[in-house]
Amino acid sequence: MTEDLDARAKELDRAHVFHSWLAQAGLDLPVVAGGSGTTVWDHAGNRMLDFSSQLVNVNIGHQHPKVVAAIQEQAAELATIGPATAHLKRGEAAARIVAKAPEGFSKVFFTNGGADAIENAMRMARLSTGRDTVLSTYRSYHGNTGGAIVATGDWRRMPNQYARGHAHFFGPYLYRSEFWATTPEEESARALHHLERVIQAEGPQTIAAVLLESVPGTAGVLIPPPGYLAGVRALCDKHGIVLILDEVMAGFGRTGRWFAFDGYDVVPDLITFAKGVNSGYVPIGGVIISDPIAEVFDERVFPGGLTYSGHPLAAASIVASIDAMESEGIVDHAAVIGASAIGPGLLDLAHRHPLVGEVRGEGVFWVAEMVSDRDTREPLPAAGMGALKKEIIARGVMPMIVENRLHVVPPCVVTPDEVAQALAVFDEALTVVGSA
Structure with missing residues (x-):
């Protein structure tokens, strides 16, 4: 029954919804039925860690x-x-x-x-x-x-x-x-x-x-x-x-x-x-x-x-x-989690993955810029970024990908454990794409 709701949501979306900033043919967008904090899920209960904050706006988390x-x-x-x-x-x-x-x-x-x-x-x-x-x-x-x-x-x-x-x-x-x-x-x-x-x-x-x-x-x-x-x-x-x-x-x-x-x-x-x-x-x-x-x-x-x-x-x-x-000290928490977990974790990924050209950010507002060559700083092509996005989603994280960048922008309420979970997914995805 829940799978039917997901299928119906996709059917109605494809039939009647005109989406922004996208070519309309062939869209296969994720279904989101509910959320709490940093997590969203579909009708069947498949959960994803939201490291996009949707459009970098769900600062307080879902369903506060x-x-x-x-x-x-x-x-x-x-x-x-x-x-x-x-x-x-x-x-x-x-x-x-x-x-x-x-x-x-x-x-x-x-x-x-x-x-x-x-x-x-x-x-x-x-x-x-x-x-x-x-x-x-x-x-x-x-x-x-x-x-x-x-x-x-x-x-x-x-x-x-x-x-x-x-x-x-x-x-x-x-x-x-x-x-x-x-x-x-x-x-x-x-x-x-x-x-x-x-x-x-x-x-x-x-x-x-x-x-x-x-x-x-x-x-x-x-x-x-x-x-x-x-x-x-x-x-x-x-x-x-x-x-x-x-x-x-x-x-x-x-x-x-x-x-x-x-x-x-x-x-x-x-x-x-x-x-x-x-x-x-x-x-x-x-x-x-x-x-x-x-x-x-x-x-x-x-x-x-x-x-x-x-x-x-x-x-x-x-x-x-x-x-x-x-x-709840949410703004201060965003500063601390950025300095203690997100920033250091992304810098560690940059140290170990040649695809990461630069990491920059503060609070819960970060970017890992992807390159195909660190010396020339040539941006990673769209096909590579598409593959990276696919690998991240397959591992249960909802990313924000813009051009050659992975934007790491979770809600301000993200926990250290959730940051560690997302970083592990990014690590695995970068390994797969980097070895392709």
Whole structure:
């Protein structure tokens, strides 16, 4: 009977569901019927350790009882209400969020997710400066709505170039440096010089915002080198440019901090969030607004809004998530498990497997970059990455594979034993693929 449910789920999926970022023919996607903590399972009870956190968003783990209960309680009280109302849970959610932000941030604009958070942050920057251009890096992903996808630097923007006022630059990435750098300090200094030249070439008076992921995630968990984010802040201050830091993936525990930028001596003007704020239990995102930008709209209408802005079920889930993460020490745990288990374990794999070119990360936000040749750093081809993914799944771990990288991004609640289990699977899979 349970096998019938799995078969029915696949049948309906193939017949009626149109999937994002995939060619539709021939899909054979895993069935997920339930989950708890770091584990998911199908109707037949086959279990997988989730080291993808789905789309790097289930920070608190699957089916956290306090978050589920909060959603249920709110649904019983009031399932939905429009944004042009004052609602207690919405206010409590905003208060919880700004309590984690730097001093000088008092307001939150709620959206439906990360992409429309980016859209509205760019809108705020443009309206508050009277300028148009947004600069963002080529190695970035900011979402799949009109402006956010063009702000994105990778290939996904190319079929979607219909938003105005965007230009791109190269951010730091020492392993594949665009700047012939050999040290993190050189990479930082040369990347900042490059950005300043782009600002000069585009015209500082035309640039509304620099938009950066604090730690670029989909592009490869690119840890900022020393001084880089502070240097970007200084350039923005010099030219009157708004600094938007995208914390959609990196925020709320992923790096072992509430916000990733807390570790890099920088305070932005606008902060976007989604994903980890409530682990995606109900769709929500938003913009945390610095007081000077919020004040621009004290007597001026902000021309933006969404039907589900600050949805009560989502707001309740935020309150419960942040409270649980605080009371259970989940953010601190993410920092410790990264430093004591995930990082050392991946470095050990790199020492023993020539396919692993570089390991980088922090908290529960790591990447093992795969190469076919360590000397040339030639990326492992798609066929090799496909084989690696197949071997990992066959051993009961749900991985996240992006281009030539294995992203190791479990929920923040992952245990040392679960890390050891996943590392053993990666070890076996790398052995098989490396000997092929």
